[in-house]
Each structure stands twice: as C-alpha cells, then as structure tokens.
Amino acid sequence: MTKPRQQIPKATVTRLAFYLRELQQMQRSGLANIQSRSIAERLGLNDSQVRRDISCLGTVGQRGVGYRVEELIESIQRVLGTDRNWNVILVGVGNLGRALSGYRGFQQQGFQLVGAFDSDPAKIGSSVGSLTIQSLDRLPEFARSNQVDLAILAVPADAAQSVASQIERVGIPGILNFAPIAVQASSSSRTIIQEVDLAIELQRLAFSVVPKSN
Amino acid sequence: MTKPRQQIPKATVTRLAFYLRELQQMQRSGLANIQSRSIAERLGLNDSQVRRDISCLGTVGQRGVGYRVEELIESIQRVLGTDRNWNVILVGVGNLGRALSGYRGFQQQGFQLVGAFDSDPAKIGSSVGSLTIQSLDRLPEFARSNQVDLAILAVPADAAQSVASQIERVGIPGILNFAPIAVQASSSSRTIIQEVDLAIELQRLAFSVVPKSN
Numbered sequence: 120m121t122k123p124r125q126q127i128p129k130a131t132v133t134r135l136a137f138y139l140r141e142l143q144q145m146q147r148s149g150l151a152n153i154q155s156r157s158i159a160e161r162l163g164l165n166d167s168q169v170r171r172d173i174s175c176l177g178t179v180g181q182r183g184v185g186y187r188v189e190e191l192i193e194s195i196q197r198v199l200g201t202d203r204n205w206n207v208i209l210v211g212v213g214n215l216g217r218a219l220s221g222y223r224g225f226q227q228q229g230f231q232l233v234g235a236f237d238s239d240p241a242k243i244g245s246s247v248g249s250l251t252i253q254s255l256d257r258l259p260e261f262a263r264s265n266q267v268d269l270a271i272l273a274v275p276a277d278a279a280q281s282v283a284s285q286i287e288r289v290g291i292p293g294i295l296n297f298a299p300i301a302v303q304a305s306s307s308s309r310t311i312i313q314e315v316d317l318a319i320e321l322q323r324l325a326f327s328v329v330p331k332s333n
Numbered sequence: 334m335t336k337p338r339q340q341i342p343k344a345t346v347t348r349l350a351f352y353l354r355e356l357q358q359m360q361r362s363g364l365a366n367i368q369s370r371s372i373a374e375r376l377g378l379n380d381s382q383v384r385r386d387i388s389c390l391g392t393v394g395q396r397g398v399g400y401r402v403e404e405l406i407e408s409i410q411r412v413l414g415t416d417r418n419w420n421v422i423l424v425g426v427g428n429l430g431r432a433l434s435g436y437r438g439f440q441q442q443g444f445q446l447v448g449a450f451d452s453d454p455a456k457i458g459s460s461v462g463s464l465t466i467q468s469l470d471r472l473p474e475f476a477r478s479n480q481v482d483l484a485i486l487a488v489p490a491d492a493a494q495s496v497a498s499q500i501e502r503v504g505i506p507g508i509l510n511f512a513p514i515a516v517q518a519s520s521s522s523r524t525i526i527q528e529v530d531l532a533i534e535l536q537r538l539a540f541s542v543v544p545k546s547n
Contacts, residue, residue: 129537137528161517206545221428227513228532268539268542293539311542321509322350323346323527325419330482332480
C-alpha cells in the first residue's frame with residue numbers, strides 16, 4: 120500500500136531520490152527489471168532497507184524478476200513530485216550561481232531554470248546560459264507574470280537573509296539556500312526553506328574519515 | 334557524558350554541523366552564552382532535540398545562563414574532527430570545481446585546498462585561486478609527497494567512477510563526490526565516499542513544496 124506522502128520520513132525521501140538517479144541510469148543502459156539487491160549494492164545500503172523504502176511507494180516486485188525499472192521510476196517521481204516540471208529561478212549569479220545554472224542534473228530531473236537575478240549592476244543585462252541576468256528589483260514583477268515554484272539562493276552570506284525575505288514576499292513557495300548561512304522564513308510565510316551548505320558536507324565526511332595529516 | 338563518536342547517528346552529526354555554523358556566527362557578533370532554545374529557533378528545530386544533540390558532546394549548560402558559546406564550538410569541532418586542519422584536493426576544475434574552490438565556507442571550517450587536478454590539457458598549468466592546475470597523471474606523486482586527507486570530486490558523470498578509483502588507489506581516505514552519479518569504492522578500499530548531488534537537494538525540497546505552476 121502506498122503511504123500518504125506526509126508520512127514518508129525525510130531520510131526515506133533522500134534515499135528515494137538516490138534510487139531514482141540509479142534507476143534512470145539503468146534505464147538509459149537498457150535495463151527493464153531490477154532487484155532491490157542490485158540497487159542496495161550500488162548505493163552501499165542493505166537490501167531490506169531498500170525494500171522497505173520501495174514499499175512506501177505501493178510498487179510491488181515479482182519474486183525472481185524484481186521490479187520494473189520504468190514503473191519504479193514513475194512511482195518515485197510521483198512521490199517526490201518530480202513527475203511534472205518545476206520552474207526555478209536563480210538568485211545570485213556569482214561563481215557558485217553560475218556553476219549551478221549549468222548543472223545538467225537539474226534539467227534532467229525536471230527543474231527548469233526560467234530566470235536569473237543579481238543586484239550587481241555590472242552583471243545585469245549579461246547572460247548566464249541562455250538567460251539574461253535581471254535586476255533583483257524586477258523580481259516581484261517577474262514572479263507576478265511567471266509561475267515560479269522554487270528559487271535557488273546563491274548570494275553572499277551578508278545578503279542572504281534580506282534576499283530570502285524578498286523571495287518570500289513575492290510568494291515563491293520554496294527556497295534552496297546555498298549561501299553559507301541559515302536563513303529563516305517569517306512566521307506568516309508558507310515558503311519552505313531548505314539549507315544546503317557545502318562545508319557541512321565536508322564536515323560530515325570528515326566525521327567518518329581518519330585523516331592522514333596531523 | 335560524551336558519547337563515543339561511532340555511536341553518534343549521522344543525522345545528529347549533520348545537525349551538529351549546522352549548530353556549529355550558527356554558534357560561530359554568534360561568536361563573531363560577540364555573544365558569550367547561548368540557550369538551546371535560541372539555537373533551536375534559528376534553525377527551526379525544537380528545543381529538546383537541540384538539548385539531546387548537545388548532550389552527546391558531554392557539554393553541560395547552566396540553568397538560566399545556557400551554554401558557553403566558545404566551549405560548545407570547541408566540543409562540536411572535536412566531535413566532527415574539524416578542530417584540526419584538513420588537506421583537501423580538488424579533482425575536476427570545470428564550472429562547479431571552480432566555484433567550489435572559491436567557496437569561503439571551506440577554509441573557515443578548516444578545509445585547506447592544497448592541490449587542483451584536471452585531465453584537460455587546456456586547463457593544466459593555468460590557475461584556480463592561488464593554485465596551479467596539475468595533470469591528473471601527477472596525482473600519485475602529489476599524494477606521496479603531501480598528506481592529502483580529502484578529495485573533492487567534480488568531474489563529469491562519465492569520468493566519475495574511473496577518477497574516483499584513481500583517488501582511491503593513491504590512498505586518499507575520503508572523497509566528496511559532486512559528480513551527478515554515484516561512485517563506488519572497491520571492496521578492499523578504506524576510502525569513504527560521500528555523495529553530494531545538487532539535484533537531489535532540489536528533489537528533497539520539491540517533496541515538501543506545493544508548486545504554483547501546473
């Protein structure tokens with residue numbers, strides 16, 4: 120039986136996104152069926168964990184044959200909400216913003232970059248990928264005339280909170296924050312903010328590693 | 334009482350890294366003491382969660398006064414292993430690699446970029462930040478004469494596995510993989526690989542957000 124989305128734990132969601140990536144790769148290489156064990160091995164997880172996660176989707180495997188790759192991909196995308204396109208804007212076009220705008224993985228997963236904004240007059244009017252960088256002042260107007268689902272925030276730490284509040288005020292429902300500082304939604308807002316901190320990824324890795332240098 | 338490091342769950346480690354970032358910011362703004370409640374509010378967590386996490390550190394707060402910011406920072410860094418410097422190399426100097434090399438947050442947390450490698454002859458010899466990009470062929474020699482703790486892998490998907498194996502063979506203990514594909518350590522290796530996938534962060538956010546567009 121499919122679990123209601125709100126009952127699926129965040130850790131399961133993260134693993135499902137990783138399964139999806141592996142499954143899409145398997146599909147590209149022509150595989151039609153897959154055993155949970157193969158997914159588990161590729162990701163360094165154990166088999167029962169993978170089976171438990173997949174059971175949240177309501178997708179049933181067949182003994183000896185496994186799961187249909189296509190069906191599993193569709194179920195995961197339905198649960199993640201990526202069975203549709205998402206309109207994404209980039210706010211902050213420094214080095215990181217520029218790299219993120221060219222990140223192929225986004226488009227492959229249905230995230231479409233529809234606008235790029237910066238407050239630096241030297242950048243406004245120049246291009247990033249196929250987009251022209253617009254002044255941040257134009258964001259309210261842009262958000263009124265376009266359906267913007269998510270904003271990628273890649274501004275410096277000292278600007279992050281105020282720019283996040285601007286994004287929130289124009290009613291964009293989700294912010295992925297790459298600034299190296301946490302930002303907060305106002306209590307009245309429905310905007311969901313997810314923090315990404317690249318140094319935190321290194322710290323998590325450092326926790327598990329025995330270093331060579333001293 | 335301090336918990337042994339290996340008993341601290343990965344989710345707690347991640348939260349500790351986020352606490353650290355907030356605490357360092359508080360310290361820079363001159364704050365000497367902090368209540369768990371303030372940390373919780375800034376990060377949108379609940380107070381008891383924060384207190385439980387801090388109790389893993391063996392750090393004790395004082396009723397009405399809270400925790401000493403400096404002491405808490407030191408305890409978290411000790412647990413994460415970032416109370417020392419980590420020597421990091423960058424492998425793959427495309428857009429993303431270049432952005433990562435300039436990411437201020439890394440150095441602030443003790444991660445020192447000591448080398449940059451690429452296989453593109455057009456890039457070798459040019460610079461990224463204060464480093465000269467070296468040929469990937471020189472990695473074994475470099476790893477012999479320098480203590481390299483971690484490698485940031487930022488190569489295209491189709492090169493990721495083979496380059497990861499090269500890094501592993503030269504005995505670098507940790508890889509942070511930014512390539513949009515999972516890579517695996519060989520069974521005999523002690524190298525720990527942590528996957529970062531920027532699209533997965535967007536997918537996790539999409540799961541929680543009600544989109545505007547249809």
